Amino acid sequence: MPTIKDVAKRAGVSVTTVSRVLNNRGYIGEATRKKVYKAMEELDYQPNEVARSLFRKKSNIIGLIVPTVAHPFFGEMTSYIETYAYSRGYKVLVCNSQLDSSKEQEYIWMLRRNQVDGIIMASHTLDVEEYKKLELPVVAFDRFISKKIPYVTSDNYQGGKLAVELLLELGCTTIAHMCGSLNLDMLANQRHRAFMDVAEERKVPYFTVETDINVFEVKKYEELLHDLFSRQPDVDGLFLNSDIMAVAAMKVCSKLGKRVPEDVKIIGYDDVSIASLVSPEITTVRQPLEQMSELSVRLIEGLVDKKPVSVENCLPVELIRRGTA
Amino acid sequence: MPTIKDVAKRAGVSVTTVSRVLNNRGYIGEATRKKVYKAMEELDYQPNEVARSLFRKKSNIIGLIVPTVAHPFFGEMTSYIETYAYSRGYKVLVCNSQLDSSKEQEYIWMLRRNQVDGIIMASHTLDVEEYKKLELPVVAFDRFISKKIPYVTSDNYQGGKLAVELLLELGCTTIAHMCGSLNLDMLANQRHRAFMDVAEERKVPYFTVETDINVFEVKKYEELLHDLFSRQPDVDGLFLNSDIMAVAAMKVCSKLGKRVPEDVKIIGYDDVSIASLVSPEITTVRQPLEQMSELSVRLIEGLVDKKPVSVENCLPVELIRRGTA
DNA sequence: CAATTTATGTCAACCGGTTAACATATGTGG
DNA sequence: CCACATATGTTAACCGGTTGACATAAATTG
Numbered sequence: 001m002p003t004i005k006d007v008a009k010r011a012g013v014s015v016t017t018v019s020r021v022l023n024n025r026g027y028i029g030e031a032t033r034k035k036v037y038k039a040m041e042e043l044d045y046q047p048n049e050v051a052r053s054l055f056r057k058k059s060n061i062i063g064l065i066v067p068t069v070a071h072p073f074f075g076e077m078t079s080y081i082e083t084y085a086y087s088r089g090y091k092v093l094v095c096n097s098q099l100d101s102s103k104e105q106e107y108i109w110m111l112r113r114n115q116v117d118g119i120i121m122a123s124h125t126l127d128v129e130e131y132k133k134l135e136l137p138v139v140a141f142d143r144f145i146s147k148k149i150p151y152v153t154s155d156n157y158q159g160g161k162l163a164v165e166l167l168l169e170l171g172c173t174t175i176a177h178m179c180g181s182l183n184l185d186m187l188a189n190q191r192h193r194a195f196m197d198v199a200e201e202r203k204v205p206y207f208t209v210e211t212d213i214n215v216f217e218v219k220k221y222e223e224l225l226h227d228l229f230s231r232q233p234d235v236d237g238l239f240l241n242s243d244i245m246a247v248a249a250m251k252v253c254s255k256l257g258k259r260v261p262e263d264v265k266i267i268g269y270d271d272v273s274i275a276s277l278v279s280p281e282i283t284t285v286r287q288p289l290e291q292m293s294e295l296s297v298r299l300i301e302g303l304v305d306k307k308p309v310s311v312e313n314c315l316p317v318e319l320i321r322r323g324t325a
Numbered sequence: 326m327p328t329i330k331d332v333a334k335r336a337g338v339s340v341t342t343v344s345r346v347l348n349n350r351g352y353i354g355e356a357t358r359k360k361v362y363k364a365m366e367e368l369d370y371q372p373n374e375v376a377r378s379l380f381r382k383k384s385n386i387i388g389l390i391v392p393t394v395a396h397p398f399f400g401e402m403t404s405y406i407e408t409y410a411y412s413r414g415y416k417v418l419v420c421n422s423q424l425d426s427s428k429e430q431e432y433i434w435m436l437r438r439n440q441v442d443g444i445i446m447a448s449h450t451l452d453v454e455e456y457k458k459l460e461l462p463v464v465a466f467d468r469f470i471s472k473k474i475p476y477v478t479s480d481n482y483q484g485g486k487l488a489v490e491l492l493l494e495l496g497c498t499t500i501a502h503m504c505g506s507l508n509l510d511m512l513a514n515q516r517h518r519a520f521m522d523v524a525e526e527r528k529v530p531y532f533t534v535e536t537d538i539n540v541f542e543v544k545k546y547e548e549l550l551h552d553l554f555s556r557q558p559d560v561d562g563l564f565l566n567s568d569i570m571a572v573a574a575m576k577v578c579s580k581l582g583k584r585v586p587e588d589v590k591i592i593g594y595d596d597v598s599i600a601s602l603v604s605p606e607i608t609t610v611r612q613p614l615e616q617m618s619e620l621s622v623r624l625i626e627g628l629v630d631k632k633p634v635s636v637e638n639c640l641p642v643e644l645i646r647r648g649t650a
Numbered sequence: 651c652a653a654t655t656t657a658t659g660t661c662a663a664c665c666g667g668t669t670a671a672c673a674t675a676t677g678t679g680g
Numbered sequence: 681c682c683a684c685a686t687a688t689g690t691t692a693a694c695c696g697g698t699t700g701a702c703a704t705a706a707a708t709t710g
Contacts, residue, residue: 003667004667005666005667013688013689014689015668016669016689016691017687020688023668023669026669026686026687026688027685027686027688028686028687028688029686029687029688046434046438047666047667048438048440048666049438050439050440050667051666051667051695052666052668053375053667053695054373054375054376054379054666054667054695054696054697055666055667055668055695056667056668056695059375061418068404069394069400069407070401070403070404071400072395075394075395075396075397075399075400078395078400079394079395082394082419082421091418091439092418092419093386093417094417095411096407096408110416113371113373113374114416115375135326218598218601244599244602247602250603250604251603251604251606273395274569274572277543277569277572277576278575278576278603328695328697329696329697329698330696330697338658338659339659339660340698341659341661341698342657342658344697344699345658347697347698348698348699350698351656352656352657352658353656353657354658357657357658372696373695373696373697374697375697376665376695376696377696377697377698378665379664379666379667379695379696379697380664380665380696380697380698
C-alpha cells in the first residue's frame with residue numbers, strides 16, 4: 001500500500017503539498033495539483049482513512065444495532081439507512097443484538113472502542129441509565145429513552161387505532177392483537193394501547209397474544225395463533241404487529257379452513273415488501289420506513305455537528321387497504 | 326474520552342505498563358495489573374481501536390457487499406455473516422451495491438481506504454480484472470472469478486436438476502424457469518443449465534424467463550410471469566430462482582385461477598424463512614446459507630492469516646418438499 | 651553471593667496521515 | 681518599487697496507541 005510519502009516522492013513535491021492537494025486547502029498551483037494527481041493515479045494511491053480518522057477524531061462510521069437484519073423490517077431499514085448514510089459520507093457497522101441485552105451492551109462497547117460517530121439503536125433491551133451514560137450521539141428507533149436522546153418513530157397509537165377501526169367497520173365482532181413483548185418499553189406498544197382503547201370504547205370483546213422476546217420465531221407465531229383460535233374460535237378480526245405475523249396468521253387460517261378475508265380479517269403492520277407479494281395481499285399499516293431511516297441518519301449527523309435537533313420525531317402512518325381486510 | 330495516558334497517570338504507572346497490561350505481554354505484577362484495571366474502570370476507559378488499527382495495520386473489519394440487505398436472502402446471509410464474524414473478533418461494514426457496477430466499484434475503493442481486512446463479495450458486477458487487481462483478501466459468494474480468489478457456493482447444477490426432476494416426476498408437461506440476468510456470470514446460472522439439460526434430455530418443452538438486473542423488483546416478477554402464462558398457458562411447472570419469485574408466482578397463479586399445486590407446481594430456491602411461512606409452504610431447494618456464510622468468514626480469516634485456503638468451496642443443496650410441488 | 655528472573659520505567663520510533671508556524675520565492679498590481 | 685497574493689518547502693507536533701532497546705531494582709534461585 002503506497003503512502004502519502006510515496007506520492008510526494010513520485011510527484012517530486014513535499015508531503016505537505018500532497019496533503020494540501022488532498023484536502024484542498026492553502027494555495028496549490030494547477031501544475032502541481034496535476035503532478036500530484038498523476039502520481040496518485042500511477043501508484044493507485046488512496047488515503048488511509050484509519051490514519052485520518054485518528055487525527056480528525058471522526059471515523060465517519062455509524063453503528064447500527066438491530067435485533068437482526070434477517071427480519072425483513074430491519075433488513076429494509078438497514079438498507080435504507082446504509083444507502084442514505086453512504087450518500088452523506090458515512091459508513092455503517094451493523095450489529096445483530098438478537099434482543100439479547102448482554103450482546104447489546106457488548107456491541108455498544110465495541111462501537112465506542114471503534115470510535116463510531118454515533119449509534120442508531122433499533123434494539124434497546126438495556127436500562128435507560130445505560131443509554132444516558134453514553135457520551136456519544138445516539139438516536140433511538142421507536143423508543144423513548146430520555147429527554148436528551150432524540151428518537152424516531154411513527155404514530156403507533158394512530159396505527160393501532162386505524163387498524164382496529166377498520167376491523168370493526170368491516171363488521172368484526174371478536175378481535176385479537178398479537179404483539180411482541182410488552183415489557184420492552186417500546187413505542188410500538190402504543191398500538192396495543194390503541195387496540196384496547198378502541199375495543200373497550202366500542203365494547204367489543206378482544207384478546208391479546210403476546211410473544212416472548214424472540215423476534216423471528218416464526219413457528220412460535222403459528223403456535224400462538226393456533227392456541228388463540230382453539231381457545232377463542234369466534235375471533236374474526238386479527239391485528240398483528242408485523243406483516244410477518246400477518247403472513248403466519250393467513251397460514252393458520254388456511255389450515256383451520258377459515259377464509260381470509262371472508263371469515264377472518266387480517267391487518268398487518270409495517271408494509272414490508274412481502275406484504276404486497278403474498279396473495280391475498282395484506283392490508284397493513286404502513287410505516288414510512290424510508291423517511292424514518294433517513295431521518296435517523298440526519299439526526300446523527302445533526303448531533304455530530306452539534307446542531308440543535310428535535311428530540312421527538314414521530315412520522316405519520318398510513319392504512320393500506322388490500323386483500324385481507 | 327480518556328486515553329491510555331490518563332489511565333497511566335491515574336494508576337500511577339507508565340504508559341508502557343498500561344499497554345503491557347492491555348496486551349498481556351512482558352512481565353506484569355499482580356498488584357500493578359489490578360491498579361491498572363481499577364484505573365481503567367474508574368475512567369471508563371476503552372482503548373481506541375482506530376489507533377490500534379493504524380499501528381497494527383489490521384482493522385478487524387470485514388467489508389460485505391451485497392445487492393441489498395433488504396432482500397431476504399441477503400438479509401439472512403448478512404445476519405449469519407455478522408454473527409459469526411463478531412464471534413471471531415471481526416466487525417462488518419455492509420454495502421448495498423444495488424447491483425450497480427459503479428456503486429460497487431466505489432464501495433470497493435471505500436473499503437480499501439478504510440483498511441478493511443477483507444471483502445466478501447456477494448455482488449459482482451465488475452470485470453474479472455477489477456477483482457484480480459485488488460491486493461486485499463477477497464472471497465466471492467457464488468461466483469468464480471479466478472483461480473486465485475476463493476469462492477463459496479452451493480451445488481447450483483444439482484439444485485436445478487433436483488427441482489426440474491421433481492417437476493417432471495410429478496407429471497408436469499410444460500415447464501418454465503425464471504432467473505436473474507444470465508449475463509452476470511454467476512454460478513447460479515448453472516441452475517438454468519441444469520434446467521435446460523434435463524428438459525432437453527426428457528424432451529419436455531421449456532421456457533425461460535430472464536429478469537433484468539434489479540434484484541427486488543417484485544412487481545416486475547409478477548408482470549413477467551403474467552406474460553409467460555398468457556403466451557404459454559400450458560405451463561404447469563415453474564422453477565424459480567428464489568423463494569421471493571416463488572411467492573410472486575403463487576400470487577400470479579391465484580389471480581389466474583390456477584391452483585397450486587394441482588394446476589401448477591412451483592419450486593423456489595434458497596429456503597429463506599418466508600418459504601415456510603406462506604401457505605401453502607413452498608417446495609424449495611435449500612442452500613446451506615449458515616454454513617456458507619461462516620465459511621466465507623473463515624476463508625477471509627485464512628487469507629488474512631496467510632494460511633492456505635481452498636479456492637473452490639461448493640456445499641451441497643437439499644430439496645425440501647413442501648406444499649407447492 | 652552471584653546469576654537469573656521478574657517487574658517496571660524511560661525514551662524514542664512508528665503507524666499514516668493533518669496542520670500550524672515559518673521561510674522563501676515568484677508574480678502581480680498599484 | 682513596494683506590498684501583497686500565490687505557491688511551495690521545511691520542520692515539528694499531534695492523533696492514541698504499540699513496541700523494541702535499554703536501564704534499574706527487587707525477588708528468586710542455585
